[in-house]
Amino acid sequence: MVEAKIRLTDNWTFRACGEQEWMPATVPGCVHTDLLRNGRIPDPFYGTNERDLPWIDKQDWEYRTEFEVPEAMLQAPHLILVFAGLDTYADVELNGQPILAADNMFRTWKVDVKQWLEPKGNQLTVRLRSPVKEDLPKLERLGYALPATNDQSEAGGLGDKKISIFARKAPYHYGWDWGPRLVTSGIWRDVWLEAHDVCYIDDLFIQQVEVGADLARLKGIAEVVCAEPWSGVLRIRADDHQWETLLSLDAGRHTVALDMEIAKPRLWWCRGLGEQHMYTFQAELLRENKRVAERLARTGLRSIRLVQEQDVAGRTFYFELNGIPIFAKGANHIPNDSFLTEITYERYRHEIASAALANMNMLRVWGGGIYEDDMFYDLCDEYGILVWQDFMFACSMYPGDEAFLRSVRLEAEDNVKRLRNHPCIALWCGNNEIDTAWSHYNEHAGWGWKKAFEPEIRDKLWRDYEELFHRLLPEVVNRLAPGMAYWPSSPLCEWTGDIRQHATNRSTSGDIHYWGVWHNVEPFDQYNVNIGRFVSEYGFQSFPEYRTVLQYAEPSDLAIDSDVMLAHQRNNQGNQLIAQYMKMYLPEPRDFASFLYMSQLLQAEAMKTAIEAHRRKMPYCMGSLYWQINDCWPAISWSSIDYYGRWKAIHYFAKRSFRDLLVSIDGSQSGQVDVYVVSDEGEAASGTLQIRLYDALGTLLRQTEQSILVPARTAVKAATFRTAELLGEHDPAVVVLQAAFIRRNGEETVSEGHYFVPMGKLKLTAPSIRVRRLEEDGGVRFMLETDVLAKAVWLQAEAEGIFSDNFFDLIPGQPRTVEFHARSEGQSPFVPADPGAVTVRSLVDFAKPRE
Numbered sequence: 001m002v003e004a005k006i007r008l009t010d011n012w013t014f015r016a017c018g019e020q021e022w023m024p025a026t027v028p029g030c031v032h033t034d035l036l037r038n039g040r041i042p043d044p045f046y047g048t049n050e051r052d053l054p055w056i057d058k059q060d061w062e063y064r065t066e067f068e069v070p071e072a073m074l075q076a077p078h079l080i081l082v083f084a085g086l087d088t089y090a091d092v093e094l095n096g097q098p099i100l101a102a103d104n105m106f107r108t109w110k111v112d113v114k115q116w117l118e119p120k121g122n123q124l125t126v127r128l129r130s131p132v133k134e135d136l137p138k139l140e141r142l143g144y145a146l147p148a149t150n151d152q153s154e155a156g157g158l159g160d161k162k163i164s165i166f167a168r169k170a171p172y173h174y175g176w177d178w179g180p181r182l183v184t185s186g187i188w189r190d191v192w193l194e195a196h197d198v199c200y201i202d203d204l205f206i207q208q209v210e211v212g213a214d215l216a217r218l219k220g221i222a223e224v225v226c227a228e229p230w231s232g233v234l235r236i237r238a239d240d241h242q243w244e245t246l247l248s249l250d251a252g253r254h255t256v257a258l259d260m261e262i263a264k265p266r267l268w269w270c271r272g273l274g275e276q277h278m279y280t281f282q283a284e285l286l287r288e289n290k291r292v293a294e295r296l297a298r299t300g301l302r303s304i305r306l307v308q309e310q311d312v313a314g315r316t317f318y319f320e321l322n323g324i325p326i327f328a329k330g331a332n333h334i335p336n337d338s339f340l341t342e343i344t345y346e347r348y349r350h351e352i353a354s355a356a357l358a359n360m361n362m363l364r365v366w367g368g369g370i371y372e373d374d375m376f377y378d379l380c381d382e383y384g385i386l387v388w389q390d391f392m393f394a395c396s397m398y399p400g401d402e403a404f405l406r407s408v409r410l411e412a413e414d415n416v417k418r419l420r421n422h423p424c425i426a427l428w429c430g431n432n433e434i435d436t437a438w439s440h441y442n443e444h445a446g447w448g449w450k451k452a453f454e455p456e457i458r459d460k461l462w463r464d465y466e467e468l469f470h471r472l473l474p475e476v477v478n479r480l481a482p483g484m485a486y487w488p489s490s491p492l493c494e495w496t497g498d499i500r501q502h503a504t505n506r507s508t509s510g511d512i513h514y515w516g517v518w519h520n521v522e523p524f525d526q527y528n529v530n531i532g533r534f535v536s537e538y539g540f541q542s543f544p545e546y547r548t549v550l551q552y553a554e555p556s557d558l559a560i561d562s563d564v565m566l567a568h569q570r571n572n573q574g575n576q577l578i579a580q581y582m583k584m585y586l587p588e589p590r591d592f593a594s595f596l597y598m599s600q601l602l603q604a605e606a607m608k609t610a611i612e613a614h615r616r617k618m619p620y621c622m623g624s625l626y627w628q629i630n631d632c633w634p635a636i637s638w639s640s641i642d643y644y645g646r647w648k649a650i651h652y653f654a655k656r657s658f659r660d661l662l663v664s665i666d667g668s669q670s671g672q673v674d675v676y677v678v679s680d681e682g683e684a685a686s687g688t689l690q691i692r693l694y695d696a697l698g699t700l701l702r703q704t705e706q707s708i709l710v711p712a713r714t715a716v717k718a719a720t721f722r723t724a725e726l727l728g729e730h731d732p733a734v735v736v737l738q739a740a741f742i743r744r745n746g747e748e749t750v751s752e753g754h755y756f757v758p759m760g761k762l763k764l765t766a767p768s769i770r771v772r773r774l775e776e777d778g779g780v781r782f783m784l785e786t787d788v789l790a791k792a793v794w795l796q797a798e799a800e801g802i803f804s805d806n807f808f809d810l811i812p813g814q815p816r817t818v819e820f821h822a823r824s825e826g827q828s829p830f831v832p833a834d835p836g837a838v839t840v841r842s843l844v845d846f847a848k849p850r851e
């Protein structure tokens with residue numbers, strides 16, 4: 001067999017076109033990071049440095065390397081040069097010969113270069129044309145501006161000329177309401193040369209025709225490329241199974257299929273439901289029993305279905321995995337960096353492991369970023385995180401010309417093929433928020449975009465929209481990943497082609513994005529009434545912690561309206577909005593550092609309110625994905641984990657509110673308190689429900705107890721109280737209500753503390769929190785006890801890592817033990833370790849003392 005591969009990632013240099021000097025370059029990489037490493041620009045994430053960098057995207061850049069090819073390899077019938085990603089308009093030459101003109105960042109480019117290769121001194125050059133210079137003329141030609149709400153053209157020195165929609169390039173590079181405008185160019189994914197024999201397997205898809213506990217019916221679909229007519233055997237193996245078929249092929253590219261069955265397959269499950277078993281399928285081409293080619297595919301066997309069925313309320317919208325209805329718990333994911341090649345395996349793993357630790361089972365790869373790296377999906381497979389996968393279109397209208405559509409078709413084919421073996425993929429979705437923003441069938445709805453256009457252009461834009469999202473993309477998904485669900489836009493009510501199509505906050509079918517809280521400044525309790533069948537976005541911003549702020553700001557910048565703090569806040573008025581909500585719910589912070597803590601607590605409260613409201617509405621509502629889990633730079637944003645991987649308060653809150661068994665207290669109905677038990681468990685649980693009212697000293701003021709049965713995968717309202725009766729003569733500002741579900745085996749699940757006044761109105765006194773440090777097995781545990789109610793206790797460690805719990809309330813007489821786990825590059829993402837110095841503070845430490 002002559003299969004071989006050499007990576008072409010060494011010896012690269014780069015320069016601005018027209019300049020003399022070549023500088024060392026990193027491939028994969030991008031111009032910004034290469035300039036930074038060569039000391040030509042300051043850190044783009046620091047202070048307001050980003051503002052000085054838009055010149056980079058107006059410039060053409062050139063990369064080159066020289067490489068050798070081993071003699072043996074040169075003899076191979078096929079020599080394919082592969083660029084797994086070029087950002088974006090790239091002209092590639094090999095030994096002076098133009099071999100490729102790329103124009104889509106999301107595609108994989110393969111060129112057979114056998115005829116141009118030499119054993120030594122091969123010159124490979126990649127010329128990257130400025131995406132700005134390339135696309136400005138397209139805007140001129142079109143003659144009108146297409147809406148692109150988040151494109152920060154002004155920050156790029158382009159006035160109101162929004163050109164992001166013309167490039168098939170990560171939309172967020174042009175800015176977003178949580179990210180800077182850093183329009184990169186580069187060789188952003190791996191580059192290699194691969195050698196093949198006469199015949200090779202270019203792609204292997206394990207199609208899951210029907211998968212059940214007793215039998216998996218599969219199709220092994222191989223794309224075979226032959227340099228000349230070829231006959232032989234295609235064999236596929238997995239564990240001790242083996243299937244084969246005879247092939248007799250002409251020269252060219254062929255798709256060949258092999259029916260396969262596995263009895264009693266080990267199924268793949270998402271987190272919480274079972275193991276994440278993966279099979280490795282090995283396909284080979286054999287001639288006279290000698291192997292000519294090989295290709296591996298890893299996949300997990302499972303059936304996944306989006307269930308949309310009429311019901312009394314409207315229409316369901318949930319995922320069913322191996323026959324089990326899933327309540328999707330999770331968040332939206334954006335790219336982990338403005339400079340994509342800075343994202344290491346460890347950073348991806350930190351994110352996905354943090355999602356799993358927070359009891360999530362789904363992430364949405366949102367349409368303004370990228371089709372993620374293979375590592376991301378491998379990790380989701382491994383940790384049991386389902387993926388809602390958007391195509392990369394967001395909050396904009398796009399061109400509909402033939403060249404654009406052709407490029408998108410090829411992009412969609414490349415990515416659906418690349419990702420279709422991953423069991424984590426649950427859905428392909430056409431775009432983010434375009435259906436609602438345009439609202440074609442409702443003159444008065446939408447974001448006002450339609451109004452800017454004459455009727456013919458309006459119709460044209462909608463026809464283009466339909467071509468792309470209602471025909472082209474679903475056709476690709478159906479053809480290349482048969483059986484996989486496609487949903488044209490998130491959110492969408494129903495795919496009807498009339499006024500019923502567009503989602504609202506109260507839609508009773510499809511998915512919704514609820515942004516009344518935050519963008520429309522509605523109070524948190526609105527989360528209790530704006531609940532859809534699947535809430536795929538809702539969110540609230542916060543500041544990162546002090547340590548993170550000091551990584552991008554000077555001590556003199558520490559004010560919410562300083563130039564630097566506003567530069568790292570890309571949602572207009574965002575910092576003011578945080579301050580405004582803080583006044584509604586929290587005490588006044590002492591100083592800037594206290595403001596940061598409070599902003600996190602505020603966000604956490606908002607998200608807890610939403611998550612628990614959604615889960616209490618199960619099975620009407622079957623999904624809750626908050627906006628957003630991560631950041632692409634150090635910023636003030638909706639993230640629950642900051643750019644440096646530090647968990648904000650909300651991530652700990654989410655961990656508790658997403659637990660498989662949740663006890664949730666709902667005080668949103670006026671004059672009453674309802675206690676729910678919500679279960680995602682596969683079996684019914686019986687036990688007792690204890691409801692306890694305490695004062696700030698931990699005195700038990702009231703207690704009720706009842707036995708209950710919690711059926712599998714249900715939310716039950718277990719108890720209701722009249723608030724006035726419950727409180728009696730007690731001052732509502734000094735009491736806390738707790739509900740605990742105690743299983744037969746004694747295991748206890750306790751609700752969050754429920755309060756009868758907003759946090760800002762609680763009469764809290766300074767607690768004395770006793771911390772006992774218990775060292776064991778390389779790790780450190782802390783036992784915390786308090787003398788008076790301590791609200792939102794924050795343990796902050798010197799070392800980077802996480803506590804098993806944090807930002808929790810401590811009630812006297814209820815000690816808590818938490819463990820520290822350091823972030824690790826080793827075998828596991830988190831390991832028990834010594835956190836170094838630990839400070840323990842609670843709400844009163846950050847609140848301005850009352851006069």
Ligand code: BMA
Nearest residue numbers: 176177178395432433537627
């Ligand atoms: C939603 C998202 C993003 C945005 C977020 C916050 O609309 O889809 O476009 O970042 O809200 O505004």
